Amino acid sequence: MSVHRSREERDLDVSLFNDLYCQHHQVLYAYLLGRCSNRDVAADLLQETCLRLWRHIQELRIIPEERRRYWLFAVARNVANDYHRRRGVRERHEAAQPDRDLADGAGDSTSRLEQAESATAVDVAMQRLPEDLRTVMTLRFLAEMTSEEIGQALGRPAGTVRYQIAKARRRLAQELHLVQGITSEESATA
């Protein structure tokens, strides 16, 4: 009877963990950032995702390599859902304090350089997007995933992802005053 796992088994676990982390940590972080819109929280949630990955590392060995990313996304989704649940409970007891990280310094930019102002404006505009649109945008532009990959990761058709990206881009363009006007239909769906 083995009392502890063998050194070889543990080395295999570490090797698999390192491979998975190197391949997927950026996309998982992008997903978590989209879900919570706060860099520090997203990093903490990534760490929680890694710990859950460790607990199930032996199960991952039998999952085909091409499916592992989607298993990891499922774990990250649960971690993000847990975060929102905890946050919801906390906010019912405290005054609502929205995460400001994506828009750090948004309120005191009057004397900033134009470049810094536009950077802040983009950060604020991204933060104002609804969570589902923000998540597809972080996966598209931060993780550089295709619509098909995003669709598979989030469990929605690639066409829906393309539609959401187009919708988010239009909203951002309007928020940043790159285009004028908004149709009544977009207002209705906003």
Added chain:
Amino acid sequence: MIESTYEVSLPVEVEHELDALLAGWAQRQALPVVRAEAIRQEALRERQLGDTELTYEWWSHFFAGVTATIRRTADVRSYLPAVA
């Protein structure tokens, strides 16, 4: 037909400007390499603590022994009145 609203794409120059702004946003929001490495190291450290845990096989054997001991103890108690 809400979807048709979005078939009208943004002007090309707006698309380009937006792409540039989003590229800058992505650079600012990316997880720094140092932070990514710290997260990996922390996860490995946590797991090393977990490696000192005993295996399922060991615990299964242990609890089987405990259960058998409890059963024997219960049996002894059932004899005690007769012995007394």
